[in-house]
Amino acid sequence: MKVTASPYLTEHKPLFRRLLQMLLEEYPYASLLASDIREKSWSASRRLTSISGSGQFSARGFVVRVFDGAHWSEHSFSRISQDLLPELFAQIKETAALSPLPAGVAENAYAAPVEEETVFRGSTDCEVLPEDLGDDEIIARLTALRDRGLARSGQLLDCTVRANWNRTSKLFLSPKKDLEQNIMWTVARVSAAAGRGQEIKTSHEAISHLGGLELLDKLGERVARVAGTTVELLDSEPLVPGEYECICTPDTTGMIVHEAFGHGVEMDMFVKDRAQARRFIGQYVASPLVTMHDGAAAAPETGSYFFDDEGTMARDTVVIEKGVLKTGISDYQSAMLLGTQPTGNGRRESHRRKAYARMTNTFFEGGTDRVEDMIASVKDGLLLAEPASGMEDPKNWGIQCMVNYAREIKDGKLTGRIFSPIVLTGYVPDLLKSITMMSPDVEMYGAGFCGKGYKEWLKVSEGGPYIKARIRLG
Amino acid sequence: MMEKIRSALRELGADTYTVHETATRSVEAFYVRKRLDLKRRTDLTEYEVTVFRPLEREGRALLGSAAVPVYPDMGEDELREALASAYHAASFAGNPRYELYRGRREELIPSRSGFAGRPLEESLLAMAEALFAADVHEDVFLNSAEIFAIRRVRRVVNSSGVDVSWETFEVKGEYVCQCVTPADVETYHSFDFLEPEAEELTADAAAALAQTRDRAAATQAPPAGTYTVILSGDHVGTVLDYYRSRSSAGMVYQRYSGWQVGEDVQGKDVRGSRVTAVLKAAEPYDGEGIPLRDRPLLEDGVLRTIHGGSRFAQYLGIEPTGAYRCLQVPTGSTPLAELKRRPYLHVVGFSDFQMDDLSGHFGGEIRLAYLYDGETVTPVTGGSVNGSILDAQKHMVFSAERYRSARYEGPFAVAIEDVAVAGK
Missing domain, CATH: 3.30.2290.10 (PmbA/TldD superfamily)
Incomplete structure (x- = not known):
């Protein structure tokens, strides 16, 4: 119904x-x-x-x-x-x-908005x-x-x-x-x-x-x-910091998608010159295996709607196509300043708050590798699971994600050793370019919340397949 | 509206309840570089009603409860339906019975803040002037800022006589500093002033801009290893908030914490500073209408108070103290300059500094730190700090300098030995 x-x-x-x-x-x-x-x-x-x-x-x-x-x-x-x-x-x-207006500050001037009858x-x-x-x-x-x-x-x-x-x-x-x-x-x-x-x-x-x-x-x-x-x-051990060959579970992939690249393509950050991504449109920013979507119409999940909080209809935006950055996601006001089209990503925490360019349902498409083959391909590495929180850094393309635990993989097999907690850090393009395997099935997770910096909480979903990548862990 | 709510509750036979009323007025400004991009105002009145229902299950006396938002425009039928639904739901959310906090009607407590009595737009402009007064350099500047001047009046009414209200003012916000050379970088900063301390905001912004210049010069992560890590500002409060969290009656009742009053929760073999802390009454009442006063939390590492509201306090058989959100800690005796005589890693900016109150783990990715190797101080970026309060509390040394924010008042810095750092 x-x-x-x-x-x-x-x-x-x-x-x-x-x-x-x-x-x-x-x-x-x-x-x-x-x-x-x-x-x-x-x-x-x-x-x-x-x-x-x-x-x-x-x-x-x-x-x-x-x-x-x-x-x-x-x-x-x-x-x-x-x-x-x-x-x-x-x-x-x-x-x-x-x-x-403090001394030396002027007010931004905009052109009149143009709307289509809808x-x-x-x-x-x-x-x-x-x-x-x-x-x-x-x-x-x-x-x-x-x-x-x-x-x-x-x-x-x-x-x-x-x-x-x-x-x-x-x-x-x-x-x-x-x-x-x-x-x-x-x-x-x-x-x-x-x-x-x-x-x-x-x-x-x-x-x-x-x-x-x-x-x-x-x-x-x-x-x-x-x-x-x-x-x-209870028997987990602290991890020795270093760079590891990792298999990420789909929820961990989702958090990497969200934190590593999602925030970096919110186009109000382009307006403020706060996102490196603006200068990389049309360039390789990830492995050719990677195609990334965002959109309230991109998947039926908790980030879905028909129109955003500025009255723009929802879309499925392909942000990265086969490793190449194609476009960002935009609210209406940023699109006016940038001379681009809004993508239906103008969202408010509630009627109490301003609208910003925000993610909706954000995910990597699936690949062709079987999960068993991905684990078998790891000589000495980790399976990362249960993401807890993350923080964006669109300007410098840093990434921080807290992951609850990692399972040891030796010679292609899970050994039973478990490490916790894990801090995942690194430089976004390095991480995304290091992806060498992806499983076919995409799983979405809509239980979490997304903030803009430290406020403006929204419901979003994120996800993807299992991925294999080299990641710096602490 | 309050009378409409009470009347509907009476009609329903729901004679045990709490009603929260919050009236918020704000003026907000959003700046991009030296341009005002958007101005906003809010004028919001909101209610939340919690309905309680005494229950008996298998000979046990229980109290069920359910909360529901109530809106000022609700008609009588819609209001009655919303409250009836909550009253019905309360039948199935039974927990051991307890009494609501008993109080009386008190006059509105007006704010004594310097922001009170001034129009919000005037307070906002004064603090915006203070922020932009620091923006005087060519190479490093304010990229963007958001400022919110807010007046709130909260009222708590319950069926046990509580009817209290109080007014608060604050000007809070965030700003991003950018430096474009030798690398194009930014740093994020936030503020929350309860008083019009304009000069302090200008000084903070000037320091933030200087740090951003250092961030632009930082190219390397620190070498991986263990360090004497110095944390400062809000990060110190975040770590110490572990003690407030673990001593809450809710944590103790649910057995997530086994702490007891009189217990040395900092443990034996403490080589650094013993922790003393006070639960600071930042507002006159908590959300149940319980009057708040400063209370000792820790004295030299020994727990003095398990704190919480009526429900968990009664479950534990202790006095309800109300819920606190601010911790006050006395400063140490060692100046920061003294703490920096030996090699250290002073982390001034994290991507997102996290403290897990359950595991005791704290850490985060380093956005900017100063590494002193015994000879030179080098700004570094990247890598991460990974510590545990369970180890760190044995050897924390607090600085003599003071820091104050909305949630923490205490030493500006803490030095912690042997903290693992992931780096290059």
């Missing part, structure tokens, strides 16, 4: 139109984005059970964007009614008149809604999985099973656009912890999809693996 629209947005749409009309009588261009985002989460751990309808992205609110003939301003607010329209109009005018209504598909299962059934399932995990080993301190559900409804209005979308995604996660002395080791696995709670049916197989890995990690 299709995800249904927000009754609130439907009911208030005439009001949004009236406000927009008032603004268009004053300014050459204005747009309004209205969001109504519902979330719910359920979790069961050894000592706590929780249900919340208040999630990280839960929000209902509005952002108006105004172009006064040369400059852009935005006003975010949380209330709208017929009575409030004159006050809102006055506030938006005040915002447009702001002039926070009317769109779209909803993603789902099978099982939270109300279909009921909170009692969801908690019962998570509790049963938790118990199964805890039963795997008496060494486990805890096993937590969690599900997060999100239904996002957005409406975008501008002089020529009338867009509505309804998206649903669900994420489920198993994590476990075990301690030795003061040190506690953890492991986790997550699954995600564009859809409802039917995802829970696929969680069971993960529980035993997470519990087993956690106990194994």
Whole structure:
């Protein structure tokens, strides 16, 4: 079935139109984005059970964007009614008149935006809604999985099973656009912890999809693996720093794609001269095996939508094709300054925040090598698994990823030795050019979040196949 | 809206609840080089309601709870439906029963910040002037900056009498410095001022620009090995926050931490500084409306307080202290210059410095460090620091210089012996 629209947005749409009309009588261009985002989460751990309808992205609110003939301003607010329209109009005018210009600083001047006439209504598909299962059934399932995990080993301190559900409804209005979308995604996660002395080791696995709670049916197989890995990690060793021949699991590949190159091609960074990639368009930046995509329309995952927060329709952008950098990903304002086309990557953390050029679903295409052959080809190296976090460095093309553990490979076989934790660093083109093997199947992971620097958190997905590369590890 | 919420809860028979109301006003400016690219304002009022429900399961007294956001535009039917859904959900999220924090109605506590009483746009402009005042060089300059002047009024109301509210002001932001020669590089910096300390922002930005010039001169990673690593600024706070995290009642109740009051959590054989720390009351109340006051956390490495809100405190049979987010640590007695007499690696910039409170591991990729080999100081870049607080706490030496940010007040620097560094 299709995800249904927000009754609130439907009911208030005439009001949004009236406000927009008032603004268009004053300014050459204005747009309004209205969001109504519902979330719910359920979790069961050894000592706590929780249900919340208040999630990280839960929000209902509005952002108006105004172009006064040369400059852009935005006003975010949380209330709208017929009575409030004159006050809102006055506030938006005040915002447009702001002039926070320190000595020696001028205001950027833009050309008038050009839009194509677009009317769109779209909803993603789902099978099982939270109300279909009921909170009692969801908690019962998570509790049963938790118990199964805890039963795997008496060494486990805890096993937590969690599900997060999100239904996002957005409406975008501008002089020529009338867009509505309804998206649903669900994420489920198993994590476990075990301690030795003061040190506690953890492991986790997550699954995600564009859809409802039917995802829970696929969680069971993960529980035993997470519990087993956690106990194994109690015997993990620190890794001797150095450069290693590595096989990366698809989730680790995903993080490398995201951190190594994804942030580096966000084109608001081109505007600021903060990304080396701008100077490498048309050049080899990776092994010829590598083809990389980003786009809300590139894969059905947690980074998917039909139009972005600036009213640009979603695309599938080929960022790297057979090792050659083709293009970046762009928001609307950056595209205007750069004289390029926006790619549908203008995203906001919420109506409270500014839009930036952001990733969506980012991944490498698959290759032709069997995973068994890839491991067999390693004389002395590591299998890297379970990425934890990463940080971009578009200017200098450095990469930092934290990976939970690495398994030793000697003479083409896993030896059973395990190292943890791992810091993966290096120079992005060196790493990407060192890729020599890729498995066929692409796996996507949409459980994580993406920040711009240290803020502006968004849901994205990332992924790829198993890859073989030389990587500097600490 | 608050009365509408209370009325709907009464109608529902939900007589145990907490309501958070947050009113946020902000003025924001986004600069690219010396151009204002976008200006913004926000005017947001948001509510979150947590509904509690006493339950009995197999003879055990439980308390279920579920939270739900409430929006100012919600009609009565929608509001009733949202709260009823949360009340129903609370039936299935039962945990051992506890009492909500008991309090009373208090007057709004106005902010005493120097930002209070001034229009937000004036505060923003003053701090923007201060930031750009440092941008006076040809070779190194501000690439971009984002500044946010924010006023918040928070109110917490619960069914046990708590009705408190308080106002805060801050001007925070981030900026990127760029140096184009001999290499084109950048460094990232952030700030969060609760007072209009314009001169401090100018000085910080000037230091950041100077560091960026050094980053442009850095070409090599340090040789791999073990070093006396010096961390400074917020990185010191990040490492020491391990003690705040491990001593939280939530961690102890869930057995992620076995710490007990009176325990020497820094351990035996400490050759460096003994850690003393205070939980700093940065705001008058926490999210439950519990009044916050400065509390001793550690004295010479010995744990003095397990801290947390009502729920976990009652589970552990201790006093609820409220939730703290700021740590205050006394400075050491050794000037930084003294710490730098012997060979060291002083890391001033990481890609993303991480402290894992569970494993005790800390580290990150080095964006800029100063390597002193006993003869010369060389700026280096690349490689990574990989340490463990479980080892490091035996030989940390704190500097005499002081540092202050929104989450940490204490020694500007700490020197830690024998930290592994991956490098060339």
